[in-house]
């Protein structure tokens with residue numbers, strides 16, 4: 001099995017058995033073992049291959065071979081035909097079956113003449129093979145026509161004709177008035193498409209026509225000094241100083257082409273009386289603006305007619321013509337080397353060995369749909385040239401190009417970028433201010449961050465505008481800079497890496513933020529826990545869980561911190577590398593400014609995301625605390641009511657309660673049910689706090705008479721085994737306790753608020769539910785009130801600990 005190699009078929013039909021398969025990078029066809037295999041293969045191969053090179057990230061160069069008709073000289077001198085076209089994808093070079101029979105003494109010999117060279121008999125398979133009958137229109141229809149789609153998509157396209165002198169390159173590319181070449185036909189199609197799309201897109205077309213002669217680049221449309229080649233990060237290889245000509249129709253373009261051709265260096269060669277001795281490059285720059293979206297697409301079409309190769313020794317030229325030939329061969333040799341390196345997947349491709357290969361860099365190894373047209377002569381007169389051309393073409397099939405669409409928004413690019421940066425910065429600043437404001441609201445005082453954030457918000461707006469001015473200038477001048485491609489590649493790689501690191505850093509920061517908030521919440525829960533609960537097994541379990549969580553978070557935080565530090569170190573290293581490149585290649589400075597702007601925009605975006613996250617976390621915390629306050633307020637109100645409200649509550653409790661109500665007053669999340677009728681301070685009962693939304697608010701409106709069944713009397717046992725009975729005749733507060741006591745969930749409340757007075761076991765009757773001064777003294781009072789929700793929750797009704805007494809909030 002042969003892979004990616006020229007396949008030798010010793011005898012086309014009869015000996016085809018010897019070949020297992022023909023392998024091309026695109027398809028592999030089993031030749032089988034029968035005599036009709038070639039026909040079978042031809043049939044398979046002649047199925048239409050993907051004619052349209054789709055926009056794909058990775059695609060092979062399309063290689064097309066065109067065999068020209070034999071010329072007068074070849075016919076007259078009866079040169080043998082060494083190329084046999086099998087079908088539209090396969091040809092055999094120097095086939096065996098065309099061998100002349102060998103006679104000895106009048107008898108045909110089975111063995112051939114041993115003095116004769118053995119037949120090469122090599123089968124080649126290409127994307128397309130055109131025989132000597134094919135017209136330029138046919139070639140166009142099956143090759144470059146499909147490129148128009150790619151161009152409209154914003155992809156670069158390139159077509160180059162390769163072959164020996166007189167093989168038909170210029171005829172294919174340029175043609176003549178009667179038979180225009182594929183350049184004209186492609187342009188005509190392009191204009192057709194332009195007209196079709198004129199309602200949706202605005203087009204701008206510009207052409208240049210240059211030649212590379214003796215390693216000098218010359219403008220064929222504006223003769224003058226030789227030009228320089230340079231590489232541009234946006235446009236790839238560009239010719240500095242070349243003048244572009246705007247064109248409006250294909251005829252205008254054809255006139256320019258003709259005009260340029262007249263200036264092209266031509267000298268007669270053995271094979272061609274009008275041989276082109278230079279490489280000609282006709283380029284069309286297309287800019288399309290999609291009317292609706294203002295999206296701008298750029299594409300470059302390069303049509304390249306290479307100079308024909310010649311075997312120097314056979315020409316016998318001296319002087320200028322020899323130098324000319326040597327230069328052509330040198331550049332074609334460089335092209336051959338590039339093709340070999342690319343096909344073999346080498347990292348280093350010697351593009352810089354000649355002007356031609358520098359020019360073709362995009363077409364061969366860059367962002368381009370490329371078609372190589374290998375022109376060959378069918379006659380044995382050009383045996384070696386044809387064989388070499390076919391070998392190169394076969395190699396070129398293996399080259400892959402990376403294609404991306406050139407979608408840029410030229411008109412709006414700078415503006416959009418500037419706007420993006422300034423928008424992000426402004427949003428970032430206002431978010432910071434908002435967060436600081438929220439923080440200050442939560443803490444109940446204005447924080448320095450809140451003030452500085454609002455100041456910095458305006459400063460950032462100003463600084464972003466200044467920065468964008470610099471960048472705008474950088475972008476403009478960037479286009480004029482000559483940039484070394486290798487350093488540019490390294491530079492881009494470093495910048496990309498930096499972006500990746502930056503993104504990671506912010507991911508880590510975001511998770512660190514989440515963890516720190518969780519840690520804070522854990523601590524708060526723990527603090528609450530120690531206030532409210534007694535040392536119950538549940539409490540211990542919760543504590544244990546909280547501890548474990550805290551440890552996990554701590555470990556994770558340590559790891560995250562370490563990763564952030566490591567990440568920052570790498571970023572500093574990268575900055576160093578970028579600075580080094582900029583030192584050596586100051587031409588990259590402008591591009592760097594652009595890249596830094598991109599990074600800044602990214603940073604702003606990430607910071608904004610972080611701010612948003614922080615804001616959300618603060619809001620969540622705020623809401624949770626509001627809820628907590630709601631339930632506390634409810635409970636406090638109920639407790640106050642239970643101890644007799646304004647009438648019976650001890651003075652200090654009343655005072656504290658009123659203070660508390662005053663604190664709550666005016667807060668958005670709290671509403672006083674009887675606010676609209678009279679001041680909540682009027683009476684302890686009437687100012688009972690009640691959250692409108694609180695679902696479990698069972699407290700009744702002020703002074704509402706509570707009806708108790710006369711039969712109901714409750715015996716309440718306090719934690720000190722003191723007991724008393726509440727009946728209909730008890731005070732309203734006690735009645736409420738009694739009513740609440742009917743509900744098991746309110747048992748806790750009843751126990752908590754029951755006046756702790758020793759009851760005579762005999763009478764078991766409280767003194768009408770009213771608190772005496774003695775009772776009052778027994779209530780936890782003015783000292784440091786501490787709530788004991790263990791009792792509130794009814795978890796442990798009896799305890800010896802003094803700290804477990806009910807505390808007032």
Ligand SMILES: Nc1ncnc2c1ncn2[C@@H]1O[C@H](COP(=O)(O)OP(=O)(O)OP(=O)(O)O)[C@@H](O)[C@H]1O
Pocket residue numbers: 067068069071132134163164165166167168169170171172269272274275276277306307308309375
């Ligand atoms: N397919 C074709 N059909 C008819 N004539 C052709 C064809 N191809 C080439 N010719 C003729 O062969 C001659 C040489 O062709 P052309 O000038 O295109 O060769 P070339 O490869 O460009 O040579 P060079 O490299 O020397 O410029 C021309 O007279 C051209 O008209």
